[in-house]
Amino acid sequence: MFIINEFIQPQTIEEAYNILVSRRNNAVIGGSAFLRMGSKKINTAVDLSKLGLDYIKDEDGYIEIGAYTTLREVETSPILVNSFSGVISNSVKNIIGIQFRNIVTVGASVFSKYGFSDLITALLALDTEIELYKAGRIPLDDFLKRPFEKDVLIRIFIKKNQRRASFQDLRNSVSDYPILNVAVSRLDNQWTIAVGARPRVAAIAIKASEALSEHLGPENLAYYADIAAEELTFGTNERGTAEYRQAMCKVLVKRALMEVLECK
Template sequence: MLTFQKLAQPQSLTEAYEILTAQKNNFLLGGGAFLRLGSAKRGTAVDLSACELNYIEANEEEVRLGAMASLRDLETSLSMRQLGCGVAPQAVSHIIGVQFRHSVTVGGSVFGRFGFSDLLPAMLVLQASVHLYKGGIVPLAQFMEQPPQKDILTQVVIPRQACRASYQQMRTSCSDFPLLNVAVAETDGVWKIAVGARPGRAALAIQAAAALDAGVAPEEAARLAAAELSFSGNNRASEEYRRQLCEALTVRAVKEVLACK
């Protein structure tokens, strides 16, 4: 079980960042769901609950998800349900169960950049950006490739565009980790395809999306996505199975987007 020496509940992000960086083994707490499964011995746990990051706000241009908003908040948010055919609420609805999703946070889920994430492929095709206390505003696609750093994710911001999107995933059983997942979106004729649980971090299939922009059939785009991305095997699925899933789920997602009015 995770153990830590102290718990800090700062009232501001400035204070939170100071405590976080004061010692190498100090760390941030989101919902803490994953951390509890580990056996690490850490310094001070920094709880962001009093930093007013528990919000979902929307204006005409964007939707802002505070880092301490729960995945259930995201799932039930009207603004998120209306964005890209509700692709992000749809994606997180597969994670374990409602009570669990009430306790895990947007900040922990995005900053963790977990390879199996259901949320990240959806956020990538929605062209989200992350706001970091020290690192500033970074497009999520760029953040996904950055090495781990100590920072505070304050919010995730998604442009409010007229986009059509679809999320597809395969699990051995419901509430298990995904074997592979795919999100696809089309905004004003520009396509995005993101594939996650490869089992590596979600990544954009750039060439396959450009081919869709140029008008190729869904099957050809799916073949290109499976060819351009890397896959590997683990105890859940082989590399070859994941590649085939990528092709099948991408065709399904593109066709669903095309059928979406």
Template sequence: MFTLTDITQPSTAEEAYSTLIKRKNNQVIGGSAWLRMGKKRIGTGIELSNLNLDYIKDEDSFVEIGAMTTFRTLETSLVLKDNFGSIIEDSVKDIIGVQFRNVVTVGGTIYSKFGFSDLIVALLALDCDVELYKAGRMSLAEFLNKKYEKDLLLKIYINKKNSTSSYKSLRNAKSDYPLLNVSVSKTDSNIKICVGARPQIATIATKASEFLSGKELNDENINIASQIASDELVFGSNMRASREYRCEMSKVLIKRALMEVK
């Protein structure tokens, strides 16, 4: 459980950012779902409800999602399903329970760069950008590799492309954290393979994606690509699974995901 010395509800992003950087232990609390799962003493908690960041907008070339949008909203959104298929819904629908998904926010999850995140690995397979108050707009991949500094994640953009995609995960129980998760997208002849919960943050299997792009998605090429991905990525061990198990199972999940975008 976390404790707060003070709490504020700013009416502008500028005010929120100014409060955030004023003291080292000031923090955005968002939906506070993940904060409740640990122990932390926060100076001023910054609550963003007055910034109107809970929305999904369907624009001409992209879908815009506010940082305070919950996982449950993502899960049930017809806008997302119509534009990107079921990959986003599939990535969030098994996370703990509906009550939990009703408070977990897009911004809190992406900004925290959780290694176990299902949503991040799904968005990484799509053409997704993030917008921060100070650092501005950048690709999700660039943000994930960016050194940490205090900022506000305000919204994300998912660019519309004529692509097919798939999300797969491995869990000990349906509502448990993933042992491993995988997402794949196919745009024209370009393939993108992403792996998360390694247990490090999600990343693109660059060599495997480059090998498969432009090639026929047959059994032989899919097997080769899954082996390349397991060789190029770094896997680790924790209480949920060993490095060796994750490495082997990554090939299985990648194959299953690729079969769905053929």
């Protein structure tokens, strides 16, 4: 059973941040779906619901998603459904059920850097930045590589462009955590391949992405998929061995590439 000594709904992000960092065991709570499964002892729980961060908007060349937006809103948002081949909406569709997605938030999903996250993989394949109160606005890829530091994730920016994208995942039961997930996007000749649930958090297959961007031979997609599978590291957990994940990386990347090439 988790413990919360104090529950606070700050009126400003600054206040939220100050409370968060004022004690070691103060924490921001997202959708609280995962919180209830642990036995965290939280001194002050910081709730972001009063900060107006529940929105998805298309403004100034960016799609902006507030941290308090739920995954269900991400799934059904016309803005997201109609951008980047709907890759972001697609990525969250199989996460448990709508009752769950109506509660869990984008901010918590991204900030927690869950290895199994489908959303992070999709975001990583796009030109995504996140805005943190303290660390400021940084590329998602940078954030994922940084060591954990307390902060408040405010919003996510995705550069609005004509990226085509595809999300691929492999699960046994539909509502299970993914064995592996892949997102691939393309803007003109520039490609990005992201692979998640390795089981570690999503990463960009840099070499494969570069090789593709330099020279695309549609007849030999497996070649690029193999590069991705070779350059990334994979681990073993209960859902699959490292070897299987590596093999599946080739398959899913190839399929994602094909889908992107088809959706002109």
